[in-house]
Amino acid sequence: MTVINIQHLTKDYGNNKGIFDISFGIEEGEVFGFLGPNGAGKTTTIRHLLGFIKPQSGKSTILNLDCWNQSKEIQKHLGYLPAEIAFPENMTGTELISHAANMRGLRDMTKAQQLIEMFELDPSARIKRMSKGMKQKVGIVCAFMHDPHVLILDEPTTGLDPLMQSVFVKLIHKEKQKGKCILMSSHLFEEIEGTCDSLAMIKHGRLISVMNEQDFKQFDKTTFKIKFQKLHDFQSIQEEGFIISEIQKDSLQVMVEIEDNQINELIRSLSKRDVTSFHEMKNSLEEYFMNFYKGEKHDHV
Numbered sequence: 001m002t003v004i005n006i007q008h009l010t011k012d013y014g015n016n017k018g019i020f021d022i023s024f025g026i027e028e029g030e031v032f033g034f035l036g037p038n039g040a041g042k043t044t045t046i047r048h049l050l051g052f053i054k055p056q057s058g059k060s061t062i063l064n065l066d067c068w069n070q071s072k073e074i075q076k077h078l079g080y081l082p083a084e085i086a087f088p089e090n091m092t093g094t095e096l097i098s099h100a101a102n103m104r105g106l107r108d109m110t111k112a113q114q115l116i117e118m119f120e121l122d123p124s125a126r127i128k129r130m131s132k133g134m135k136q137k138v139g140i141v142c143a144f145m146h147d148p149h150v151l152i153l154d155e156p157t158t159g160l161d162p163l164m165q166s167v168f169v170k171l172i173h174k175e176k177q178k179g180k181c182i183l184m185s186s187h188l189f190e191e192i193e194g195t196c197d198s199l200a201m202i203k204h205g206r207l208i209s210v211m212n213e214q215d216f217k218q219f220d221k222t223t224f225k226i227k228f229q230k231l232h233d234f235q236s237i238q239e240e241g242f243i244i245s246e247i248q249k250d251s252l253q254v255m256v257e258i259e260d261n262q263i264n265e266l267i268r269s270l271s272k273r274d275v276t277s278f279h280e281m282k283n284s285l286e287e288y289f290m291n292f293y294k295g296e297k298h299d300h301v
């Protein structure tokens with residue numbers, strides 16, 4: 001079932017700013033990455049989904065409810081983590097979490113407590129004394145504590161240290177297993193690659209690429225750069241049935257591309273040969289896009 005559905009969504013702010021003809025859908029149990037550089041239009045798209053912006057043309061729905069006309073109904077099923085969290089500074093984290101729960105009519109705080117422990121958050125401090133990372137953790141607790149079916153997360157790992165980023169990735173995997181529909185915006189390839197099943201890439205307000213689950217499978221492959229001592233070994237490895245993506249005869253070097261489950265087979269095969277060097281070159285989303293859009297100027301994306 002398509003939970004989030006965006007069709008031809010357009011908001012023109014003038015001067016070529018805004019979003020233009022954005023369309024994509026996200027299914028139940030799918031983690032969808034929304035990737036793009038600063039100012040690309042990620043937040044503008046997300047604000048439409050939240051019912052904060054009326055579309056100029058096109059429409060978006062969540063659970064078949066219209067995001068502009070039925071946003072109140074949608075709120076019950078939605079968890080939202082904004083990119084910039086503007087919390088009332090004088091409250092403590094605990095007060096804020098209770099306040100957010102009361103607004104939702106949420107009584108059972110079991111999940112909130114689990115999240116607080118999982119992220120090692122001390123919510124008793126005043127928000128104004130909290131670091132960026134601590135505020136982000138409070139935001140995560142508020143977005144997930146009512147166990148919503150749909151999660152919209154705008155640059156969710158901002159301010160989290162690497163350890164907490166990996167806790168966040170675990171949380172996303174768990175929520176996905178429960179069948180949640182998750183939209184996650186980011187300008188970090190690594191974050192999207194580690195969590196998402198599919199993605200849309202936006203630049204200058206327009207979608208430039210959509211990758212589905214099948215397209216993502218290529219990142220389960222690894223390329224190895226292998227150099228041999230003897231010509232005979234260099235030649236015979238090419239007859240072993242591996243995918244050879246590049247051959248350099250002068251240096252007796254090959255690039256072998258394997259699925260992650262073929263690694264033992266490759267090692268067995270190499271153990272019979274005289275290898276002088278062996279380098280792993282993991283296929284990454286970032287590399288894929290850099291190759292795909294060679295010639296264009298990139299900062300992050």
Ligand SMILES: Nc1ncnc2c1ncn2[C@@H]1O[C@H](COP(=O)(O)OP(=O)(O)OP(=O)(O)O)[C@@H](O)[C@H]1O
Nearest residue numbers: 013017018036037038039040041042043044045187
């Ligand atoms: N209310 C507005 N009026 C005019 N221009 C706007 C408005 N809101 C956003 N923009 C412009 O629209 C473009 C898209 O902005 P948006 O915030 O959606 O980008 P983003 O992809 O979320 O970027 P970032 O990664 O920096 O958060 C930007 O050029 C921004 O300046």
